[in-house]
Every structure is written in structure tokens, then in C-alpha cells.
Amino acid sequence: MIFRYLVERRSWIALFLIQQLILALIAYLDPAIPLTSIGYIIFISVIVFIVFLHFRYQKESSFYNQLEEWEKDFDTSRLTIPSSPFERIVENSIIEQTEHLKRTSFHNRVELEQEKDELLAWIHEVKTPLTAMHLMIQRMDNHPLKPGLTYEWLRIHLLLDQQLHQKRIPSIENDLFMETTDLETLLFSELKTLQSWCIQKGIGFDLDLQAAQVLSDAKWLAFIIRQILTNAVKYSKDTDILIKSYQQDESAVLEIEDYGRGIDSRDLTRIFDKGFTSTTEHHDQASTGMGLYLAKKASDSLHIRINVKSTLGRGTAFTLVFPAKNEFDQITGM
Incomplete structure (x- = not known):
């Protein structure tokens, strides 16, 4: 000075x-x-x-x-x-x-909150006809269009679900309810949603749940697993997806392993980045690059560690390591 x-x-x-x-x-x-x-x-x-x-x-x-x-x-x-x-x-x-910046910031924040509320309301409104559409599709007995319509319905359903959780992520701390969650019930619910898509692609599931329960928020955990399962089904064909859980020390571990196209080693460190899709599959227009990003954000709030291993052309394995009860109590101060 x-x-x-x-x-x-x-x-x-x-x-x-x-x-x-x-x-x-x-x-x-x-x-x-x-x-x-x-x-x-x-x-x-x-x-x-x-x-x-x-x-x-x-x-x-x-x-x-x-x-x-x-x-x-x-x-x-x-x-x-x-x-x-x-x-x-x-x-x-x-x-x-x-003072000018304060007023502008407040005004922008109010507008963003209004847009967020309007979008959430719109998503909930769209879900009503989407549910009716799904019921109509289910009533179609052996119709040639049924598999295609079911798949397109599922795509819309998953995109709306992803958008809904994306808007809720910034305030996720206000939406958490930590409880003992039954993995089998949660997984069967998610697999049932993906059932028609899996049948269409010839994909089965091999479950081995030795650790039946985990400490987490059921709704957000379901969202994280949904993103991983969706990717596994999307990039696999005519193979089984292995889902297993077990106890490691005092922590429960959930592994989801597919035998699809895998991830290039140079992409592994970037798959959780916002908007990142792939450096090897640029023609894949269906990818938004948001699913794993949101899953990582949600897992951080739940104190779940996500690890991933993959070999290009051989498959990918995601590992979710849940916090032990004592560890979680110490982190959150409960």
C-alpha cells in the first residue's frame, strides 16, 4: 500500500x-x-x-x-x-x-423462484396425461405399436423426472428424510418401470442383495439408482445387469455392473461433469449429460460415495458406498 x-x-x-x-x-x-x-x-x-x-x-x-x-x-x-x-x-x-445490485439480485431471485415454481407446476400437470397415456398403452393387447409407444412414454417420463429433480437439487437439504430404506423394494420398483425397455433390448437382471437395508433418503436414493440403471440399460443389449449389495466394514455397498459399451478411460474423470456426454460417441443425440451430474450432486448431499470402473467395450460398474450410522450421525450432527 x-x-x-x-x-x-x-x-x-x-x-x-x-x-x-x-x-x-x-x-x-x-x-x-x-x-x-x-x-x-x-x-x-x-x-x-x-x-x-x-x-x-x-x-x-x-x-x-x-x-x-x-x-x-x-x-x-x-x-x-x-x-x-x-x-x-x-x-x-x-x-x-x-443498493442497486441488491435490488437487481432480489428481483432476479424472485423471478427465478417464480419460473422454478411454474416449471414444477407444469411438470406435475404433464404427469397427469402422461399417466393416463401409460394406462392406455397397457390396455393395448399385443398391438405392434405397443413396444414403441411404451419406450417413447418411458423416455418422456424419465426426462420429466430428471427435470423435476434438477430443479429440486439446489434445495435438497430441505427435502431429505433419512431413514432405513429397503433396497429390494426400491430396486424392484425401479426395475418394474424399466421392464418394457429391458424386454425390448433383451436385458435381464441378476440380483444378489446381502445387505438388504441402507440408511438414506428413499426418494433421492431412488433417483440416483434410476440414473445409473437408465445408463446401464441404454448402453447395453442382450446381456444381464448385475446388482449386488453387501456389507463392507460398517458401511453398506451397492454395485450395479453392466456389460455394455463401457466408458473410455479419458472420459472417466468427466462423466459427473454437467453437460458432459462422451468424447467417443458424439453422434449420440439422446444424451443430455445431466443424469450422472445430478446423481453425483444428490449422492454428495446423502454422503454416498460413488465410484466407477469401466473398460471400453466390456462394461461399467458403479459402486455406491453408504455411510455407516455412526459416521452419518457424526457428519450431520444428529
Whole structure:
């Protein structure tokens, strides 16, 4: 700050030094003026000027130091009281800009909340005719169009579900209810939804649930598993998907392994990034790159660790490691 202050006042310093040089030059050129006396005057002037600079630095820098340390949190009450007209101009400008940003931020936040509420309401409204459509499709006995219609219905259903959870993710902490969740019931419900799609692709499931229950939020856990299962079915064909659970130390572990196309090793570290699809399958227009991103966000809130292993062309295995009860209590302070 001292160096910057001297740079800021360089014109004053230059003016003072030029004045002293002029005074010394006059004394040098005019023999009638004692050079010693002029040197003494210059010396005293320099001392006084240095003291003056030090005093002004202490007085002027406190306000700007406070500006540098200000936490930009829209709280202008912690700003140092200005001690000069120019500092008051700066303070007034900051306060006006801050108040403007507060109003704009509040307005944008209200608009976003309104748009979110309208979208959630729209999704719930769409679910009603979508449910009716599903019932109509189920009544179609051995119709050639039934598999195709069921698949398209399922795509719409999953996309709406993903959009619904995407809007709820920012406030997920307010929507959690941790309880002992039965894995078998949850998995059978998800597999039943995907049943027609799996039959169409010749995919079966091999379940081995040694750990039958986990500590989690059933609704959000179902969403996480749904994203993983959807990817497994989407990128597999004519193979079985292995689902197993077991106890590891004090934590329950759930593994979902498919034998589909797999993931390129260079993509493994990016599959949970928002909007990332693939570097090897650019022609896949059906991918949104949001499913695994949202699953990771939800799992972080549930304190579930997701690990993934994959070999291109041989399949992918997702592992969900649930927190032990003692570990979860310690994390959440319950």
C-alpha cells in the first residue's frame, strides 16, 4: 500500500523535488545567496515533507485499506467513515451501486423462484396425461405399436423426472428424510418401470442383495439408482445387469455392473461433469449429460460415495458406498 500511495502522489513528490532543485540552482548561480543556508532550508523542507507524507498516508490509506478488506457481501455498514470529500464520493458511489445490485439480485431471485415454481407446476400437470397415456398403452393387447409407444412414454417420463429433480437439487437439504430404506423394494420398483425397455433390448437382471437395508433418503436414493440403471440399460443389449449389495466394514455397498459399451478411460474423470456426454460417441443425440451430474450432486448431499470402473467395450460398474450410522450421525450432527 505504501508503494501504491507514493505512485498515486508522484506528481506532488515530483513538484516538491523540482522546487528544491530550482532553489538549489538559484543559490548556485547567485553568489549573493549563501549555499549553506539554502542547503539547510532544503534539508529542513525534505524532513517536513517526509513527515507530511507519513501523516497523509496514515490518514488517507485507512479508508482504502478497508475497501480492500471489505468482503463484498453487500454490507456497507462495515466501511470506514470517509474523512475527505473525495472519499465521500467513493463511499456514496459504492453504496448506490451496492443498493442497486441488491435490488437487481432480489428481483432476479424472485423471478427465478417464480419460473422454478411454474416449471414444477407444469411438470406435475404433464404427469397427469402422461399417466393416463401409460394406462392406455397397457390396455393395448399385443398391438405392434405397443413396444414403441411404451419406450417413447418411458423416455418422456424419465426426462420429466430428471427435470423435476434438477430443479429440486439446489434445495435438497430441505427435502431429505433419512431413514432405513429397503433396497429390494426400491430396486424392484425401479426395475418394474424399466421392464418394457429391458424386454425390448433383451436385458435381464441378476440380483444378489446381502445387505438388504441402507440408511438414506428413499426418494433421492431412488433417483440416483434410476440414473445409473437408465445408463446401464441404454448402453447395453442382450446381456444381464448385475446388482449386488453387501456389507463392507460398517458401511453398506451397492454395485450395479453392466456389460455394455463401457466408458473410455479419458472420459472417466468427466462423466459427473454437467453437460458432459462422451468424447467417443458424439453422434449420440439422446444424451443430455445431466443424469450422472445430478446423481453425483444428490449422492454428495446423502454422503454416498460413488465410484466407477469401466473398460471400453466390456462394461461399467458403479459402486455406491453408504455411510455407516455412526459416521452419518457424526457428519450431520444428529
